[in-house]
Amino acid sequence: MDKNFEIIAKTLFGMESLLANELTMLGAQKVRIGNRMVSFYGDKGFIYKSNLSLRTAIRILKPILKFNASNEFELYNAISSIDWTNILPLNKSFRVDSVIYGKIFNNSLYVSQKVKDSIVDKIKFDTGTRPSVNIEDPDFRINIHIDNKKCTLSIDSSGISLHQRGYRFATEIAPINEVLAAGILLHSNWKGNTDFLDPFCGSATIPIEAAMIAFNIPANVNRKKFSFENWKDWDEDLFYIIEESLLKKIKPKPIKIIGSDILSSAVEKSLINVENANLSEFIQIKKQNFLESSKNSKGSLKIVTNPPYGERIDGNINALYSDIGSTLKHKYDNTDAWIISSNLEAIKKIGLKASKKIKLINGKLDSSLNNYSIYKGSKKK
Numbered sequence: 001m002d003k004n005f006e007i008i009a010k011t012l013f014g015m016e017s018l019l020a021n022e023l024t025m026l027g028a029q030k031v032r033i034g035n036r037m038v039s040f041y042g043d044k045g046f047i048y049k050s051n052l053s054l055r056t057a058i059r060i061l062k063p064i065l066k067f068n069a070s071n072e073f074e075l076y077n078a079i080s081s082i083d084w085t086n087i088l089p090l091n092k093s094f095r096v097d098s099v100i101y102g103k104i105f106n107n108s109l110y111v112s113q114k115v116k117d118s119i120v121d122k123i124k125f126d127t128g129t130r131p132s133v134n135i136e137d138p139d140f141r142i143n144i145h146i147d148n149k150k151c152t153l154s155i156d157s158s159g160i161s162l163h164q165r166g167y168r169f170a171t172e173i174a175p176i177n178e179v180l181a182a183g184i185l186l187h188s189n190w191k192g193n194t195d196f197l198d199p200f201c202g203s204a205t206i207p208i209e210a211a212m213i214a215f216n217i218p219a220n221v222n223r224k225k226f227s228f229e230n231w232k233d234w235d236e237d238l239f240y241i242i243e244e245s246l247l248k249k250i251k252p253k254p255i256k257i258i259g260s261d262i263l264s265s266a267v268e269k270s271l272i273n274v275e276n277a278n279l280s281e282f283i284q285i286k287k288q289n290f291l292e293s294s295k296n297s298k299g300s301l302k303i304v305t306n307p308p309y310g311e312r313i314d315g316n317i318n319a320l321y322s323d324i325g326s327t328l329k330h331k332y333d334n335t336d337a338w339i340i341s342s343n344l345e346a347i348k349k350i351g352l353k354a355s356k357k358i359k360l361i362n363g364k365l366d367s368s369l370n371n372y373s374i375y376k377g378s379k380k381k
């Protein structure tokens with residue numbers, strides 16, 4: 001059995017506590033929240049399990065060296081102190097990613113280059129063979145994080161970002177990042193106990209993530225590749241045992257999960273993505289103008305949605321938000337609605353009292369996730 005070691009899961013702004021909670025539920029040890037990351041302890045199997053399961057992580061790193069460096073020579077030397085032949089399989093390509101804060105180093109491309117040179121030189125010296133570097137599609141990723149002098153060198157177990165779940169190839173305008181979509185749903189406390197609607201579904205990211213949460217489907221079950229498959233200690237049997245045990249916990253529920261959009265092209269793309277996620281049986285996609293719709297569920301309804309935040313197709317964005325507010329108020333009684341928007345002026349035009357506002361970042365845009373509880377009784381009061 002592997003001993004536990006430190007692992008770092010990176011996430012988006014505003015998702016740290018959700019990720020820590022997911023990790024604790026999965027059984028991680030010594031969970032600690034940082035800035036856009038959570039550190040914890042686990043073993044090799046836990047690296048597989050967390051890559052498969054975590055909804056709010058964008059990548060999972062295993063630190064292999066921590067050191068201080070005040071200049072590029074110290075950086076180069078520290079990296080070449082490692083026996084890379086023990087870590088990097090010689091027939092695999094690699095790349096280096098760097099994240100830099102502070103004043104000592106200020107060019108992340110240059111730092112990546114320096115780290116890469118140090119690794120290539122060391123392996124050439126030790127083996128006489130030059131390892132291959134591949135920026136576009138590497139087998140192996142190495143990550144250097146520098147905060148002033150403090151450097152952490154890690155190997156990246158995920159590869160391409162974990163938001164690339166493996167179900168979304170067709171996208172409509174401004175698709176939301178899958179990790180952000182899952183995080184919004186977790187912020188909204190979505191557990192799959194009511195019917196669900198995303199009335200501005202675009203490419204159906206939110207309904208798909210909603211179904212995966214409701215039915216306990218591991219976030220990355222549809223993903224084809226993880227970087228840890230190229231690690232020297234890759235244990236295929238262990239991976240399949242872990243995957244199998246996660247799949248056994250999937251439990252569909254008799255609820256309606258609906259995505260709708262005004263555009264036929266969005267409906268077509270949503271149908272493709274839902275099928276890729278193997279959820280056609282559970283998610284209904286329809287063409288509908290939300291402003292002409294009304295609630296179609298007997299009990300409570302959860303709405304989680306991401307309306308347009310740029311220009312409205314037919315004109316004024318403020319008017320769209322004001323119309324969303326009136327539609328909710330008059331046509332969607334008994335609904336718990338969560339709306340994320342990067343248009344911080346327009347969202348004020350919804351005209352309903354938000355019981356919660358959570359600051360998030362969508363791409364590079366400051367955004368607000370607002371919660372509106374629509375209940376007849378509370379309106380009268």
Ligand SMILES: C[S@@+](CC[C@H](N)C(=O)[O-])C[C@H]1O[C@@H](n2cnc3c(N)ncnc32)[C@H](O)[C@@H]1O
Pocket residue numbers: 172173174175176177199200201202203204205206260261262263266288289290291306307308309313
């Ligand atoms: C920001 S996008 C949603 C992106 C989506 N979350 C995704 O991941 O692809 C907003 C969507 O709202 C749709 N839309 C705009 N006005 C609408 C209306 N009145 N009723 C329904 N959908 C509308 C647009 O067609 C667009 O697909």
